Amino acid sequence: MLGNSALVEIKNLRTYFHLPEGTVRAVDGVDLTIRRGRTLGIVGESGCGKSVTALSLLRLVPSPGRIEGGEILFYRTVEEASASSALTDVIDLARLEPNGREMRSIRGNQISMVFQEPMSALIPVRTVGSQITEVITLHQKVSEAEAREIAADMLARVRLPKPRQALDDYPFQLSGGMRQRAVIAMALCCRPKLLIADEPTTALDVTTEAQILDLMRELQKEFGMAIMYITHNLGVIAEMAETVAVMYLGKVVELTDVKTLFMSPLHPYTRALLRSIPQLTDAVARGTKKPRLQTIEGMVPDPYSVLPGCTFHPRCPERLPDLCDRVEPGVSEVAPGHSVKCHLYSSP
Amino acid sequence: MPEPTHQDEPLLEVKDLVKHFPIRRGFLKRVVGYVRAVDGVSFHVMEGETLGLVGESGCGKTTAGRSILRAIPPTSGEVWFRDPVLGPVDVTKLDREQLRQVWRNMRVIFQDPYASLSPRMTLLDIVGAPLRAMGLATGKELEDRVAEMLQLVGLRPEYMRRYPHAFSGGQRQRIGLARALAPNPKFVICDEPVSALDVSVQAQILNLLEDLQEKMGLTYLFVAHDLSVVAHISDRVAVMYVGKIVEMAPTAELFLSPRHPYTEALMSAIPRPDPRPREKRILLKGEVANPANPPSGCYFHPRCAYVQDICAKEEPPLEEISPGHWVKCHLARELRLTGAVQL
Ligand SMILES: Nc1ncnc2c1ncn2[C@@H]1O[C@H](COP(=O)(O)OP(=O)(O)OP(=O)(O)O)[C@@H](O)[C@H]1O
Ligand SMILES: Nc1ncnc2c1ncn2[C@@H]1O[C@H](COP(=O)(O)OP(=O)(O)O)[C@@H](O)[C@H]1O
Ligand code: SF4
Ligand code: SF4
Ligand SMILES: [Mg+2]
Ligand SMILES: [Mg+2]
Numbered sequence: 001m002l003g004n005s006a007l008v009e010i011k012n013l014r015t016y017f018h019l020p021e022g023t024v025r026a027v028d029g030v031d032l033t034i035r036r037g038r039t040l041g042i043v044g045e046s047g048c049g050k051s052v053t054a055l056s057l058l059r060l061v062p063s064p065g066r067i068e069g070g071e072i073l074f075y076r077t078v079e080e081a082s083a084s085s086a087l088t089d090v091i092d093l094a095r096l097e098p099n100g101r102e103m104r105s106i107r108g109n110q111i112s113m114v115f116q117e118p119m120s121a122l123i124p125v126r127t128v129g130s131q132i133t134e135v136i137t138l139h140q141k142v143s144e145a146e147a148r149e150i151a152a153d154m155l156a157r158v159r160l161p162k163p164r165q166a167l168d169d170y171p172f173q174l175s176g177g178m179r180q181r182a183v184i185a186m187a188l189c190c191r192p193k194l195l196i197a198d199e200p201t202t203a204l205d206v207t208t209e210a211q212i213l214d215l216m217r218e219l220q221k222e223f224g225m226a227i228m229y230i231t232h233n234l235g236v237i238a239e240m241a242e243t244v245a246v247m248y249l250g251k252v253v254e255l256t257d258v259k260t261l262f263m264s265p266l267h268p269y270t271r272a273l274l275r276s277i278p279q280l281t282d283a284v285a286r287g288t289k290k291p292r293l294q295t296i297e298g299m300v301p302d303p304y305s306v307l308p309g310c311t312f313h314p315r316c317p318e319r320l321p322d323l324c325d326r327v328e329p330g331v332s333e334v335a336p337g338h339s340v341k342c343h344l345y346s347s348p
Numbered sequence: 349m350p351e352p353t354h355q356d357e358p359l360l361e362v363k364d365l366v367k368h369f370p371i372r373r374g375f376l377k378r379v380v381g382y383v384r385a386v387d388g389v390s391f392h393v394m395e396g397e398t399l400g401l402v403g404e405s406g407c408g409k410t411t412a413g414r415s416i417l418r419a420i421p422p423t424s425g426e427v428w429f430r431d432p433v434l435g436p437v438d439v440t441k442l443d444r445e446q447l448r449q450v451w452r453n454m455r456v457i458f459q460d461p462y463a464s465l466s467p468r469m470t471l472l473d474i475v476g477a478p479l480r481a482m483g484l485a486t487g488k489e490l491e492d493r494v495a496e497m498l499q500l501v502g503l504r505p506e507y508m509r510r511y512p513h514a515f516s517g518g519q520r521q522r523i524g525l526a527r528a529l530a531p532n533p534k535f536v537i538c539d540e541p542v543s544a545l546d547v548s549v550q551a552q553i554l555n556l557l558e559d560l561q562e563k564m565g566l567t568y569l570f571v572a573h574d575l576s577v578v579a580h581i582s583d584r585v586a587v588m589y590v591g592k593i594v595e596m597a598p599t600a601e602l603f604l605s606p607r608h609p610y611t612e613a614l615m616s617a618i619p620r621p622d623p624r625p626r627e628k629r630i631l632l633k634g635e636v637a638n639p640a641n642p643p644s645g646c647y648f649h650p651r652c653a654y655v656q657d658i659c660a661k662e663e664p665p666l667e668e669i670s671p672g673h674w675v676k677c678h679l680a681r682e683l684r685l686t687g688a689v690q691l
Pocket of ligand 2 (some may be wrong): 369383384385386401404405406407408409410411425639
């Protein structure tokens with residue numbers, strides 16, 4: 001039924017920033033599908049457009065950024081009270097008014113988010129409890145007292161040690177890990193269909209990060225929401241994602257299941273990225289001689305540049321002469337669910 | 349040509365280093381307690397060696413580095429450095445003039461390549477600053493030296509007149525490296541030098557650090573929280589928890605057979621770029637202890653899966669349980685722990 005069906009389909013999304021220095025094509029023709037109850041990971045180096053993709057979906061792109069084109073189809077479930085059955089309708093989020101009634105009823109409710117810095121998601125001068133209850137009363141028809149009950153229950157579910165007491169705590173009274181738990185509770189209190197997590201553990205200690213990752217996996221089982229998980233950390237991607245999109249300069253260059261990504265990556269950029277991570281096994285197995293890391297030549301070009309052909313061609317060790325620097329490669333599906341944007345894999 | 353080395357003598361020896369920051373409250377700014385940022389740390393670094401220092405944020409890595417350099421005055425302890433001019437000296441006891449001499453040979457590079465470079469200085473000013481301040485070069489000679497340094501770290505000498513904002517994170521880290529290495533030092537503290545960088549840039553900088561070590565005969569204290577990076581670059585690794593070293597061993601030995609429960613948990617927590625299911629993961633309870641109010645006995649005892657009665661009462665000593673392998677745990681000899689890597 002709804003099991004594996006698409007929840008969000010992003011089609012040819014383009015989000016640009018028009019700056020005096022030039023136009024930044026932060027997201028430049030992205031196609032992605034988020035399935036119900038599944039985790040889509042997005043990985044790539046700083047500036048490749050991960051966060052702007054997420055912000056576009058939430059309609060929170062700051063000006064002078066603008067969605068220039070494409071669709072963000074949200075397959076919304078409409079609860080039919082009378083028939084007690086669930087219907088879906090499709091709505092193009094890219095067409096909505098960013099601060100209109102409709103978008104506000106979706107954001108924080110059916111689609112919610114957790115960002116890197118838990119402090120910025122919480123207002124410092126208000127208690128954790130009042131902030132969570134506010135989100136609940138905004139989207140649900142419940143009394144103040146009922147909302148407080150729901151909030152306490154959510155804080156318990158994110159395994160905050162003393163959930164009732166935490167309701168009356170101010171954000172600064174909680175540690176970094178506890179704050180991120182509170183933010184996750186706030187994001188989940190309306191039982192979203194999609195949780196967007198943008199580097200939610202990057203600011204945390206490794207041992208706290210492990211706790212939060214574990215918690216998010218458990219909560220996903222419990223609540224059944226889809227997760228769009230954004231990170232630059234390939235280790236975190238390996239743990240969290242089922243399907244992974246690798247982004248480079250505003251485009252998805254490879255999309256596949258997580259096993260294939262690590263075991264048999266195809267795109268030259270993905271392969272180079274994976275080779276450049278130091279491996280514990282190499283470090284331990286070596287003698288006294290340190291193995292050199294493989295690097296990607298050159299640097300990510302500046303964001304204003306418009307490169308002809310494949311945007312990775314200046315750095316690609318496998319570029320094809322007379323082709324890669326002129327013609328932009330299309331997306332080839334090399335196996336079911338595995339697609340690559342590279343001339344090496346395009347069928348003649 | 350690197351100077352002749354003394355392979356079997358430590359270049360740096362830190363003995364019982366302590367740095368406590370006072371916590372002041374109220375109108376009279378009375379001292380109401382201390383943050384025990386570095387709480388009795390001892391180790392040595394051999395000439396030409398890289399010692400890795402790992403631990404979670406706030407465990408005292410940066411404070412240890414700054415105290416060793418005497419960028420901040422340590423509360424107590426000794427820092428013995430074999431200076432090529434002054435000979436073996438205790439850095440904590442030097443006067444201003446001697447410190448300036450020692451700082452030619454003890455240098456530091458920082459985590460944040462953005463914050464650590466002044467936006468109003470050109471690369472020539474930035475990289476040349478230590479040379480000018482130490483009276484090592486002026487005029488044309490200074491420019492030549494800066495050009496040489498830029499080339500050494502993989503930047504074009506023509507960039508000399510540019511300002512740092514025009515450079516990427518990786519390039520700025522190269523600038524920081526050129527500045528640190530300009531006086532031709534012996535010892536460099538690298539404080540999270542690649543933590544702010546993307547993996548592909550991180551790989552370039554790690555390779556560069558290794559090349560320069562070989563070319564210039566450098567000795568590194570490499571501070572980081574990323575265990576794979578530390579494993580890659582270090583000959584030996586020290587693990588810190590709340591201001592103390594809890595374990596120290598040659599790299600392969602530490603990762604194959606850790607002997608401290610915190611090291612085991614830390615290794616188990618690292619997200620690994622490998623989607624295959626792994627052994628049972630150790631999830632620690634609670635969070636890193638507060639260095640202003642550490643637990644009794646072993647600082648790790650509230651989170652330790654192997655805790656015994658004695659652990660809350662007595663602080664375990666840092667003991668050498670096999671040659672070169674130091675552990676601070678009452679049960680170090682009994683526990684069989686899981687490493688990050690199984691061969
Ligand atoms: N508010 C903004 N104004 C101008 N340009 C922006 C803005 N936000 C993002 N950009 C640009 O858009 C591009 C994509 O940025 P984005 O934040 O999505 O990267 P990211 O993949 O999330 O990177 P990171 O890993 O550093 O978070 C970059 O070139 C960035 O400089
Ligand atoms: N100038 C300072 N004043 C007070 N406390 C400090 C100061 N610098 C560091 N600390 C505290 O000392 C502890 C160790 O910090 P630091 O050395 O920066 O850790 P690390 O580099 O391992 O992340 C932390 O609790 C930190 O808050
Ligand atoms: S299209 Fe050409 S340049 Fe681009 S990744 Fe493929 S081979 Fe390399
Ligand atoms: S001394 Fe006790 S509490 Fe501390 S690490 Fe060892 S077993 Fe755990
Ligand atoms: Mg981002
Ligand atoms: Mg630090």
